[in-house]
Amino acid sequence: MLTIFNLHAKVDGKDILKGINLKVNPGEVHAIMGPNGSGKSTLAGVLAGRELYEVTEGDILFEGKDLLDMDPEKRAREGIFLAFQHPVEIPGVSNKYFLRASLNAIRKHRGQPELDAMEFLKLLKEKAKVIHIDPTLLDRPVNAGFSGGEKKRNEIFQMAMLEPKLAVLDETDSGLDIDALRIVSDGVNALRSKERSVVVITHHQRILNYLVPDKVHVLVNGRFVKSGGKELALELEEKGYKEFGYVEPKGKVTQPVLS
Amino acid sequence: MIDVREEYDTYLTDYATLEQEDAPALLTRLRKAAMDRFTELGFPTLRNEEWRFTSLAPLTKVPFRLAGPERQGPRVRSLDRLLAGTEHGQRIVLVNGHFAADLSRTDGIHVGSLATFLKERPEWVEQHLARYAGYDKYPFNALNTAFLRDGACIHIPQGKTLDEPIHLVYVSLTAGEPTVSHPRALIVAEPGSRATVVESYVGPEGDVYFTNTVTEIVLGEDAGIDHYKVQRESTEAFHIATLQIHMQRAARFSSHLVSLGGSLVRNEANSVLDAEGCECTLNGLAMANDRQLVDNHTRIDHAKAHCSSHELYKQVLNGHARGVFNGKIFVHADAQKTDAKQTNQTLLLSNDAVIDTKPQLEIFADDVKCTHGATVGQLDETAIFYLRSRGIGSDEARSLLTFAFANDIVERIKVRPIRAQLEEVLLASQGLPREEGGEAVA
Numbered sequence: 001m002l003t004i005f006n007l008h009a010k011v012d013g014k015d016i017l018k019g020i021n022l023k024v025n026p027g028e029v030h031a032i033m034g035p036n037g038s039g040k041s042t043l044a045g046v047l048a049g050r051e052l053y054e055v056t057e058g059d060i061l062f063e064g065k066d067l068l069d070m071d072p073e074k075r076a077r078e079g080i081f082l083a084f085q086h087p088v089e090i091p092g093v094s095n096k097y098f099l100r101a102s103l104n105a106i107r108k109h110r111g112q113p114e115l116d117a118m119e120f121l122k123l124l125k126e127k128a129k130v131i132h133i134d135p136t137l138l139d140r141p142v143n144a145g146f147s148g149g150e151k152k153r154n155e156i157f158q159m160a161m162l163e164p165k166l167a168v169l170d171e172t173d174s175g176l177d178i179d180a181l182r183i184v185s186d187g188v189n190a191l192r193s194k195e196r197s198v199v200v201i202t203h204h205q206r207i208l209n210y211l212v213p214d215k216v217h218v219l220v221n222g223r224f225v226k227s228g229g230k231e232l233a234l235e236l237e238e239k240g241y242k243e244f245g246y247v248e249p250k251g252k253v254t255q256p257v258l259s
Numbered sequence: 260m261i262d263v264r265e266e267y268d269t270y271l272t273d274y275a276t277l278e279q280e281d282a283p284a285l286l287t288r289l290r291k292a293a294m295d296r297f298t299e300l301g302f303p304t305l306r307n308e309e310w311r312f313t314s315l316a317p318l319t320k321v322p323f324r325l326a327g328p329e330r331q332g333p334r335v336r337s338l339d340r341l342l343a344g345t346e347h348g349q350r351i352v353l354v355n356g357h358f359a360a361d362l363s364r365t366d367g368i369h370v371g372s373l374a375t376f377l378k379e380r381p382e383w384v385e386q387h388l389a390r391y392a393g394y395d396k397y398p399f400n401a402l403n404t405a406f407l408r409d410g411a412c413i414h415i416p417q418g419k420t421l422d423e424p425i426h427l428v429y430v431s432l433t434a435g436e437p438t439v440s441h442p443r444a445l446i447v448a449e450p451g452s453r454a455t456v457v458e459s460y461v462g463p464e465g466d467v468y469f470t471n472t473v474t475e476i477v478l479g480e481d482a483g484i485d486h487y488k489v490q491r492e493s494t495e496a497f498h499i500a501t502l503q504i505h506m507q508r509a510a511r512f513s514s515h516l517v518s519l520g521g522s523l524v525r526n527e528a529n530s531v532l533d534a535e536g537c538e539c540t541l542n543g544l545a546m547a548n549d550r551q552l553v554d555n556h557t558r559i560d561h562a563k564a565h566c567s568s569h570e571l572y573k574q575v576l577n578g579h580a581r582g583v584f585n586g587k588i589f590v591h592a593d594a595q596k597t598d599a600k601q602t603n604q605t606l607l608l609s610n611d612a613v614i615d616t617k618p619q620l621e622i623f624a625d626d627v628k629c630t631h632g633a634t635v636g637q638l639d640e641t642a643i644f645y646l647r648s649r650g651i652g653s654d655e656a657r658s659l660l661t662f663a664f665a666n667d668i669v670e671r672i673k674v675r676p677i678r679a680q681l682e683e684v685l686l687a688s689q690g691l692p693r694e695e696g697g698e699a700v701a
Contacts, residue, residue, distance in 0.1 A: 092665070162650070
């Protein structure tokens, strides 16, 4: 499904990723855990094609195709979905209109016919049930005035609608209370299949109680310092990132802005 | 002292003809005073601070003749299309400023032609007409008043709620040569009354004409009016408009002004909050392309305490279009506890588009909350990336975000057919598919 070879990336001239290797097979759930500033969101951004990030070395293959050669819309159409850490608010466009434009762009790319209004609404209602999202949210402008939890749930709802092959969840758990976390995780679990892979990027082990990973990777200072099974997440929770060579920086860590 | 200049020759000629007609004494008197004042003031030049960004040279060089009520020529056939969206509820249609009885649907009691009100209730009309939109300082109000003959009139009685929106449609039909009309509307909401009023300005695309319009709205104690204006003139037309609002105690007024057509457009929206507890909302959207110029001036006078005003004006400028926004807020010495907020946002879609934006707050009371902010910019790259990450192509993402920026105003319109129609216009302007069987935003 996804293979990353020796990936190096820069943001604003600063080296963030320093040689990432990763192989995700169809149907697998991988968790990438790391402290603030370790490069988690950079990796998510590079996968989705954000121009902010400059890849200086390495390759990414997605189903055998060169991912770095594709623009962001091409990646989405090929089946990559990024659930944003900070979903963007778009007042003035309804969720429905946005999703229909998105879904039809993807269907067109796959050689499927575009959905008409009736077919689209039917699918929308079906998926809204699966994700337990309030259907009135879908008439509202994209994320505008949504609570943090509603925004995250809307990301998972978009994922359900677009049926990607690979979903990358960038700190989808941040800012969620325990109930919202469960609902979002249930949504992702409902979408798990033998063909669909998920990369969960997170700071905390908590979400992995609900979204049980096949593999866990610890990202520190732009490199994977350890990989293992789901028990690695618990070990990490117990020992903290310092055990894995993480040195807390002096002063404030400035996060690159990835909305 | 009358300074006769060439550029108002045609106006003077037409005025002289109008003077020969029989007219109610009130009109004769108002016209005379206004014409005298207009010839003293003349057309404003760039030296006038209020007009420093808007040159009237393209307007003053055209010898516009006064448009009559006649409906002739091939343009008459476009009438149905021009009136689309106003099929329900009461409707006043003014063709070239003249009341068109056959196209209007009115109860004749609360809603009707100004001429009828003048005939049947002259004292009541005299109490209000031209009392708010002064012609002493503003030459275009003077010019409009100098040609006062007919117009639209709405009188909502005390405590009455009119559920259905009332449509005022101003149609310009030229007979070939460039013509000018001076439409006029007087809307009086008595204490405790409620109504929704939609003003639409339309004309066949490509025609050259000049609409010089004045609307006066008076709200009594605790009255409420939702007002909408949709300006869809020909892109060759000139549109100069004054909306003058006068509010009494605890009145609530909201206006949404959408400006799409016209080659040179100037909107003045002025509101006087003349008693305590008033709430006034002035929102607007201007879309301009090619060489269109849209100039929005607003003025809110907080004359008394405990009033609030909200203002959001947006411009989308493409091609060589020019936009002007000037938002004045005056907080008078008596107006303690005023809460005023003004926001102006411009989206520049081309390197050649220009915006001049100027907030102007003058505050003479000490216990008030006033904020203003102006932003000018391009589309947000993060939002573009968000859409692209969902499979939407780069160009379509830009179109969708431009639509979203503009639709933020349109989706606030509570009159469904008008909102749906404008959404379609906005989608089409960005080359986006319309939403079948519904609106883009429910």
